Amino acid sequence: MSFDSVRAVVGTFGFIYKEGKWLSQYxxxxxxxxxxKAExxxxxxxxxxxxxxxxxxTGSISGYKVTDELLQEVGVVAHSDKPSMRTELIFKLDDPEAFGAxxxxxxxxxxxxxxxxNWEHSKEIEEEWPFTFEGYELLDPIEES
Structure with a gap:
């Protein structure tokens, strides 16, 4: 099969979910x-x-600062007796012209x-949240139909 450029996945249709909630600003x-590996x-x-x-x-999510929701959630945990907050993230790519999501x-x-x-005069504020994770699951693979 020859390459069809229409099927190339574009990040415009990427979504990030934390515990099932869409983080639209990222x-x-x-x-x-x-x-x-060991030799x-x-x-x-x-x-x-x-x-x-x-x-x-390892990874990160980044985008525009809209609320302090994530700051409050992670910050509160960092000051508690149990500062190892664990959550789950789901990354979704759903380009309508691709072979699937x-x-x-x-x-x-x-x-x-x-x-x-982390801000500067006359510029929109962007924030980045680096993280580590322990395991992943490919829920929906993109496959040629």
Whole structure:
């Protein structure tokens, strides 16, 4: 099959959900898994082999500052006796011209940083929330029909 540019997925149709609630002000999402490997050097073989020993999920969401809802939620937890708030995020791409919608669920999301102030005169305020996560699930893959 030849490449059909109409089917290329565009981020314009990306959505971020936290605990089922659409975070409409956030327009950028990133998540990746770093694969930690150990080098195994067997006797009598010149090839260095590799064994997966760890997985580390990191990412961020960013967009426009509209409310302090996330700041209040993460900030309150940071000041409590149990500062390890865990939540889930679902990233959805639903380009109407693509082969379908993709949904990825990130598990045990923990935010890394709380920005209390980050603004400049005459500029819209954008905020970024970096996080780690411990597991993911591909809920809906994009597949050619």
């Amino acid at each position: 327009n950028k999402a990133k998540a990746s898994v770093d694969i930690g 195994i050097k067997p006797a009598g073989d010149r090839w260095v082999r590799h064994k997966v020993i760890s997985l580390k999920g 993709e949904r990825i669920r990130l598990q045990n999301v923990m935010f890394d940083k709380i920005d209390l102030a």
